Amino acid sequence: MPADLPGEFEIIERYFAPLSDRVTGAFGLTDDAAVLECGAEENLVITTDCLVSGVHFLADDPPDSLAYKAFAVNGSDLAAMGARPRAYTLALALPKGTTEGWLADFARGISAFLDQFGGALIGGDTVATEGLLTASVTAIGSVGAGQALTRSGACPGDTIFVSGTIGDGALGLMAARGELDESPADDRAYLVDRYRRPTPRLDLGRHLVGLASAAIDISDGLLADLEHVCRCSNVEASLDLGLVPLSEAAETSVSRTRIGLGALVSGGDDYELLFTAPEGKSAEISKLADRLNLPITRIGVTQPRGEGSSVVSVKDESGRELPQGEIGYRHF
Ligand code: ADP
Ligand code: MG
Numbered sequence: 001m002p003a004d005l006p007g008e009f010e011i012i013e014r015y016f017a018p019l020s021d022r023v024t025g026a027f028g029l030t031d032d033a034a035v036l037e038c039g040a041e042e043n044l045v046i047t048t049d050c051l052v053s054g055v056h057f058l059a060d061d062p063p064d065s066l067a068y069k070a071f072a073v074n075g076s077d078l079a080a081m082g083a084r085p086r087a088y089t090l091a092l093a094l095p096k097g098t099t100e101g102w103l104a105d106f107a108r109g110i111s112a113f114l115d116q117f118g119g120a121l122i123g124g125d126t127v128a129t130e131g132l133l134t135a136s137v138t139a140i141g142s143v144g145a146g147q148a149l150t151r152s153g154a155c156p157g158d159t160i161f162v163s164g165t166i167g168d169g170a171l172g173l174m175a176a177r178g179e180l181d182e183s184p185a186d187d188r189a190y191l192v193d194r195y196r197r198p199t200p201r202l203d204l205g206r207h208l209v210g211l212a213s214a215a216i217d218i219s220d221g222l223l224a225d226l227e228h229v230c231r232c233s234n235v236e237a238s239l240d241l242g243l244v245p246l247s248e249a250a251e252t253s254v255s256r257t258r259i260g261l262g263a264l265v266s267g268g269d270d271y272e273l274l275f276t277a278p279e280g281k282s283a284e285i286s287k288l289a290d291r292l293n294l295p296i297t298r299i300g301v302t303q304p305r306g307e308g309s310s311v312v313s314v315k316d317e318s319g320r321e322l323p324q325g326e327i328g329y330r331h332f
Contacts (some may be wrong), residue, residue, distance in 0.1 A: 027150065030232055032080040032217060035148045042142045045083035049073045050136040058176055063102050065196040067109030072198050074139035075117055076271040079205030080217040082149040083141030085119035091136040093129040117202055147209045154214035154233035158276040160300040161285065163201050165247040166222050168194035170267020182256040187249035198271035207288050208275055215275040222265040223312060225274055230311040239300040242317035276302060
């Protein structure tokens with residue numbers, strides 16, 4: 001955000017949330033997407049994410065992976081609502097010097113994404129800009145009426161789970177910037193690919209309908225997104241850092257650099273799903289993980305909301321609670 005403006009969430013709360021109050025499914029602009037009623041059987045789920053060159057991707061990222069990512073981050077919000085993708089629109093602002101070859105590569109990235117996850121491109125806008133390349137995608141999905149997963153359904157005593165592995169996005173960004181030279185080249189390539197072409201967990205999201213009590217996709221970082229769920233659900237969470245699942249490439253990076261687990265749970269761009277479920281659903285969730293061939297890991301529990309301002313407490317591998325100021329630094 002420009003320095004003289006309030007933060008993103010304050011802007012949304014102050015200026016835009018009041019404009020959403022006639023639609024309950026907009027959740028006061030606090031969830032991953034909005035849910036609109038349309039007929040008795042299904043709800044529509046709608047979300048927009050905007051990627052700006054130099055902010056959300058690097059200016060030299062290949063155009064096909066940039067397109068893939070612009071669609072994937074929106075697909076990820078649909079996944080967090082348990083929705084199936086139906087259609088996308090794309091608004092593209094192109095700076096001077098964009099070539100036709102660039103556009104062909106960009107379109108190839110969209111095609112690869114749609115082939116993999118379904119849905120079609122149904123509209124958009126294309127303009128020239130004196131500014132930076134910007135790609136804004138709106139995703140439209142559907143979910144059974146009244147079935148959408150939200151951030152607000154977690155109850156005290158629920159188990160907290162994450163899909164896949166955490167921290168690859170943050171490490172991939174570092175690797176793409178040439179800041180991870182201590183790691184082997186194939187690990188760096190794996191991490192950069194995870195940063196450039198995140199996988200929206202659409203299959204998992206759909207199967208979590210009826211199983212998860214709350215869900216969010218991890219775009220701001222595991223800790224920040226867990227905090228969003230806690231505030232929306234009015235619970236607290238205790239996170240076990242030692243249980244947070246890492247890829248082999250991330251393990252190697254942590255062992256060879258000064259980057260700690262705390263930094264990985266504070267980094268963004270993972271696009272995994274974080275969700276809560278009652279303890280009694282654990283067996284069903286582990287069966288689902290096997291069926292989807294996707295790791296799902298228990299990383300903590302929720303508890304009743306207390307008096308304090310902090311809603312997430314973090315324990316290291318020895319069970320010691322970490323002071324807020326220490327998270328994000330190296331602990332192991
Ligand atoms: P996510 O990270 O899941 O994409 P965001 O943190 O970007 O979600 O946004 C939080 C909520 O605020 C979402 O419901 C989003 O639709 C809404 N929102 C963000 N910016 C605007 C805006 N300019 N106008 C209306 N709603 C907005
Ligand atoms: Mg989201």
